[in-house]
Amino acid sequence: MGxxxxxxxxxxxxxxxxxxxxxxxxxxxxxxxxxxxxGYVHRGIEKAAITKFEFTNVSxxxxxxxxxxxxxxxxxxxxxxxxxxxxxxxxxxxxxRLIITELDRIHSHLLANAHVAEVAGYENLFMQGVxxxxxxxxxxxxxxxxxxxxxxxxxxxxxRDISKETAEYIKKQLLKLKDKVLKVYDFYDTDYTFGLKTKxxxxxxxxxxxxxxxxxxxxxxxxxxxxARAEFDxxxxxxxxxxxxxxxxxxxxxxxxxRQMEVIHSIDLIxxxxxxxxxxxxxxxxxxxxxxxxxxxxxxxxxxxxxxxxGNGTKVLERVRVRVPTYSNIPILKELFVGEKYSDAQPIxxxxxxxxxxxAR
Amino acid sequence: MVKMFIESFKNLFSKPETVKYPFEPFPEPEGFRGTxxxxxELCIFCDKCENVCPPxxxxxxxxxxxxxxxxxxxxxxxxxxxGACVDVCPKADEGxxxxxxxxxxxxxxxxxxxxxxxxxxxxxxxxxxxxxAWSELEIRAKESREKYAEYKKQQRMKKRAQAQTKKExx
Amino acid sequence: xxxxxxxxxxxxxxxxVEDIKNWYDYKKYHYVTINGVDEGGKLRIDWIFAxxxxxxxxxxxxxxxxxxxxxxxSIANIIPSAWMAEWxxxxxxxxxxxxxxxxxxxxxxxxxxxxxxDK
Ligand code: SF4
Ligand code: SF4
Numbered sequence: 288m289g290x291x292x293x294x295x296x297x298x299x300x301x302x303x304x305x306x307x308x309x310x311x312x313x314x315x316x317x318x319x320x321x322x323x324x325x326g327y328v329h330r331g332i333e334k335a336a337i338t339k340f341e342f343t344n345v346s347x348x349x350x351x352x353x354x355x356x357x358x359x360x361x362x363x364x365x366x367x368x369x370x371x372x373x374x375x376x377x378x379x380x381x382x383x384r385l386i387i388t389e390l391d392r393i394h395s396h397l398l399a400n401a402h403v404a405e406v407a408g409y410e411n412l413f414m415q416g417v418x419x420x421x422x423x424x425x426x427x428x429x430x431x432x433x434x435x436x437x438x439x440x441x442x443x444x445x446x447r448d449i450s451k452e453t454a455e456y457i458k459k460q461l462l463k464l465k466d467k468v469l470k471v472y473d474f475y476d477t478d479y480t481f482g483l484k485t486k487x488x489x490x491x492x493x494x495x496x497x498x499x500x501x502x503x504x505x506x507x508x509x510x511x512x513x514x515a516r517a518e519f520d521x522x523x524x525x526x527x528x529x530x531x532x533x534x535x536x537x538x539x540x541x542x543x544x545x546r547q548m549e550v551i552h553s554i555d556l557i558x559x560x561x562x563x564x565x566x567x568x569x570x571x572x573x574x575x576x577x578x579x580x581x582x583x584x585x586x587x588x589x590x591x592x593x594x595x596x597x598g599n600g601t602k603v604l605e606r607v608r609v610r611v612p613t614y615s616n617i618p619i620l621k622e623l624f625v626g627e628k629y630s631d632a633q634p635i636x637x638x639x640x641x642x643x644x645x646x647a648r
Numbered sequence: 649m650v651k652m653f654i655e656s657f658k659n660l661f662s663k664p665e666t667v668k669y670p671f672e673p674f675p676e677p678e679g680f681r682g683t684x685x686x687x688x689e690l691c692i693f694c695d696k697c698e699n700v701c702p703p704x705x706x707x708x709x710x711x712x713x714x715x716x717x718x719x720x721x722x723x724x725x726x727x728x729x730x731g732a733c734v735d736v737c738p739k740a741d742e743g744x745x746x747x748x749x750x751x752x753x754x755x756x757x758x759x760x761x762x763x764x765x766x767x768x769x770x771x772x773x774x775x776x777x778x779x780x781a782w783s784e785l786e787i788r789a790k791e792s793r794e795k796y797a798e799y800k801k802q803q804r805m806k807k808r809a810q811a812q813t814k815k816e817x818x
Numbered sequence: 819x820x821x822x823x824x825x826x827x828x829x830x831x832x833x834x835v836e837d838i839k840n841w842y843d844y845k846k847y848h849y850v851t852i853n854g855v856d857e858g859g860k861l862r863i864d865w866i867f868a869x870x871x872x873x874x875x876x877x878x879x880x881x882x883x884x885x886x887x888x889x890x891x892s893i894a895n896i897i898p899s900a901w902m903a904e905w906x907x908x909x910x911x912x913x914x915x916x917x918x919x920x921x922x923x924x925x926x927x928x929x930x931x932x933x934x935x936d937k
Contacts, residue, residue, distance in 0.1 A: 325902075326923040333910075334932045340702065347702040347730050418665050425677070432681035432749075438730050446735070447679070499899045500849045513848065513870060520874055582824055582876055584850075584868065593850050593866070606933075610851040610903075618899035647923060 291319070294629060298327050302406045302633040305643035309636075313629055321624045325617060329647040336607040342368060342577050345604065346440060352609065353645045354435045355398075358391040359587035360609070361440040363594035366521045366585065368442055371577035371598050378523070378565040380444040385522045386457075386560050387431065387439050389553040394423040395588035396504075396546040396553075397468075399640040400475065403543055406633040407484035412474055419467045422460055429453060444570030454561050465554050472547045475540075485540040489623045489635040492537060499619040503590020503612045505639055508545045509537035515586035527559045539638040546640075576600050587612050589640050611645035680749040681729045685764040686720050690744035693718050697733035697745060706733060707785060709767075710792040713799045721789075722766035723782050724752040823874040831881050835891045838865060838879055842896060846870060847877065852893075852903035854911050856935050861886060861911060865893065884913075886934070892916035 297308040306327035312320035332352055336345050346364050350357040362384065369376065376384070401416030424434050430449060431437035439445050449457075475481065491501065496509040506513050512531045516524045532548040534541040577598030585592050590612030597606040620639055624632060667674050676682065684706075693716075698706045705727040708718045729747075737745040753760050755775045763770065772781050829837050842849075850866040861884040869875040884890070890913055894901045902922075904915045909923045912931035924932070 324922065326921075326925060329923045329925075331932055337933075344700060344702050344732060347728065347732065351728070421665070428680065429677045432677075432679050432731070433729065436728070436730070438681075441735075446731070497844050497848075500844075500897070518868065518870070518873060582866065582878075584876075591850075595853050595864075595866075597855060606855045608851075608853045610853075614902060615851070615899060617902060622898075 290314075296632055296636075298324070302637065304402065304637075305641065307636075307641060307643045307646075309624070309632070311624065311629060311632070316628045316630065318624045318627055318629055318632070321621050323617065323621050325643060326647045328644045330644075332648045333607055333609065337604055341602040342598065342604055343442065343602075345607065347438065349607070349609070350436055350438065352648055353611075353642055355395045355642060356391065356587040356589065356592070356611075356645065357436050358388050358439070359585055359592050361438070362388060362521065362585045363583050363592055363609070364596070364607075365440045365442060367581045367583040367594050367596040368577055368598075369573075370581045370583075371579055371596060372442065372573050372575055374443045374571060374573040376444045377568045377571060379448075379567045380569045381523050382560050382564050383445045383447075383449055383569065384440065385524070385527065386449070386557050387427070387437055388522065389557050389560075390423055390427050390430075391437070392588045393464075393550050393553050394420050394427070395640075396550050397423070399588075399637070400543050400546050402640075403485070403539065403634055403637045404475075404481065406637050407481060409478075409481055409484075412471070412478075412481070415471050415474075419464060419471065422464045422467075426457055426460055429456065441570065443573045444568070446570075448569050449561075449564070454564065458558060458561055461554050461558060465551065468547070468550055468554070472544075472551070475543050475547055482540060484631075485543065485634060485638075486536075486538060488539045488631050489627060489638070490537050491619065491623070493535075495619065496537070499622070500615055501590075501619050502615050503587070504542055504545045504549065505590070505616055505619075507531065507533045508541035510535040513591070515584040515591040518591075519584040521583070521585055524556075527556050527563070529556060539634050542638045576602060577604060580606075589613055589642060589645075590616065609645075609648060611642065611648075613639070613642045613646045616641070617646065676749055676751060678749060680751070681731050682748045682750045683724055683752045683765070684722060684727060684729075684733060685746050685748055685762075686722065686766055687744050687746075687764065688720060690739050690742050691720065692739060692744075694738060696736045696738070700732045700736045701727075702730065702732065703728055704786070706766075707789045709785065709789040710796045713792070713796050716796065720766045721768040721785055723768070723778070724760070724765065725755055725778060726782065824876045824878060826878045826880050828880050828882070831884060831888065831891065834865065834879055834881055835893055835896070838893055839896050841877075842867070844897075849897045849900060850876075852900065852907060854907050854913075854933070856911070856933060857882070858935065860884060861913065863890065863907070886911065886913055888913070890915045892918070 292313050294311045294313050297303050298306040308324040310322040311318045336348055340348050346361050349360045349364050352360050397416050397420040401413040404412035428434045431439045439447060491509045493510045496506050496511045510533055512533050514531045516529050517531055532545055532552055534545050578600040580597040583594040592612055593610040595608035599605045616639055698708055703726050705723045707721045711717050711719050731747050734740050734745050734747050759772050759775050761770055768785055772778055847867045848870055850868050853864045855862045862882045863884060865879040867877040892904055892915055905918045905922045908915045908918045910933045
């Protein structure tokens with residue numbers, strides 16, 4: 288038996304995309320205890336949102352919480368504030384929002400999967416994934432004018448329309464992307480060495496997933512069918528035929544497969560949404576100031592994102608609370624490490640696709 | 649195995665997926681949200697753009713208190729390119745405030761010069777000074793506003809006093 | 819205005835842990851987060867839950883008028899993942915919560931209770 292050695296992992300680590308620190312107590316190769324620190328990038332966004340910004344442009348602040356799920360934060364905020372102001376976005380706007388949200392999910396999932404492949408030692412698969420992701424990024428840039436910060440939401444609608452030509456272009460590119468994604472999917476599914484590094488690692492049972500309130504693809508990989516898109520009404524997901532994607536294996540591999548399945552499903556959703564894009568306005572006018580409180584749940588790429596908004600009839604909101612998916616996945620992540628090998632720590636962390644700037648805000 | 653070799657050969661001679669930026673230009677698509685351009689002749693100085701801008705990248709400085717002459721200043725290196733200012737500008741359709749679909753050059757050897765970028769950017773030559781000059785401007789703009797408000801107040805008082813004396817005289 | 823499907827259970831600080839324990843079933847409900855709101859010198863705390871099966875349904879256990887120097891009970895032994903929100907509550911409002919430590923979100927000792935309006 289070896290001695291206990293403390294190994295730090297983060298806050299700066301070659302495999303970590305964002306600053307989070309884990310202190311592992313290890314015995315030989317096996318991790319016996321974990322300490323976690325998540326607050327490196329706390330920027331006081333909740334405070335700024337209730338002091339410095341008016342409700343009309345808080346969203347520019349909130350979307351900059353995170354680059355990957357900027358559209359989620361815009362969604363969470365706008366669906367809430369629209370309830371407080373009692374306005375309803377027109378149908379066409381809702382569909383455009385849905386399209387952008389799903390495109391965002393695709394690019395986030397593709398990168399997350401590629402990242403897992405990279406730390407599992409499969410550099411080539413990483414490049415394939417990121418190459419495909421570029422198609423989506425170009426689409427987003429085309430529709431919204433920016434690669435990361437789309438700023439397409441506005442109170443009562445969207446800021447830009449999708450023209451006929453753009454719609455055709457999106458369709459063409461997405462069909463191309465689907466072929467490529469299916470090819471990469473095959474690698475994740477059948478590749479022997481990738482399986483060795485990921486199958487059976489960091490298993491979460493369905494019971495544990497429920498006990499720890501796991502959200503997002505991590506929960507769905509354990510067979511827990513939870514998805515805010517099905518559990519909360521915010522965009523017309525029913526109309527485009529949304530279905531929850533689940534696996535039952537509950538390991539790193541299953542999380543990758545769930546994400547890949549969701550990418551394909553998202554492509555289908557977008558194609559259906561574009562075919563059925565309703566005609567009409569993209570924006571309605573609103574009056575008044577936000578008053579009252581509201582709870583919103585939206586589905587970010589990483590899981591369910593929760594927003595609480597409280598207004599008091601003035602221009603500045605009284606409370607904005609953001610609870611992001613990674614925030615509720617950290618507790619189980621901490622438990623999972625215990626008993627695993629240190630060398631597997633990187634794929635485990637990255638299979639959770641952690642977003643620290645969301646968590647710390 | 650054979651398939652693999654064919655694939656690698658194909659890849660050897662295929663075009664690279666990446667753009668060789670900065671040696672090649674990186675193409676922006678139509679409708680890209682780029683630099684904010686301003687046209688002073690059309691502006692009605694409503695200050696809406698200044699008030700809406702989330703990071704405060706637009707500042708009007710009152711240079712002449714008596715005539716309320718204002719100077720538009722814009723900091724492209726603070727701007728987050730959200731386009732909110734163009735959305736609120738009442739004269740945007742006429743081209744008072746527009747968003748170009750090219751990106752601003754990075755702050756390298758020299759400061760970009762364009763009349764449409766506002767006064768401050770055209771007055772600075774050293775790129776290292778942009779940040780300092782901007783923070784000085786922030787203070788100056790605030791002070792000029794206070795001074796203007798003070799001046800207005802005095803004017804009003806003067807007017808009231810005049811009206812009073814008129815009343816008394818009549 | 820509040821979404822119609824949010825059910826609010828008003829309770830007190832002494833009873834809240836007991837209430838949640840009796841009501842909570844991890845197979846049916848799903849803990850979302852704990853949220854504090856400063857209501858002018860008094861804290862309001864919401865324990866927020868959602869339903870796996872029913873659409874749009876949310877449940878809130880609400881305690882109002884909590885003064886900033888009372889000890890807030892922890893629900894971490896009923897819901898093991900609740901510790902993060904409790905630690906955050908402590909950092910953001912500078913209130914004592916059972917079994918928590920300071921400093922997970924705010925490292926600077928000079929910044930105390932940023933979300934409180936009196937500080
Ligand atoms: S684009 Fe946004 S950040 Fe830039 S000047 Fe306009 S409002 Fe300000
Ligand atoms: S919003 Fe337009 S018209 Fe008004 S001050 Fe700004 S640039 Fe001028």
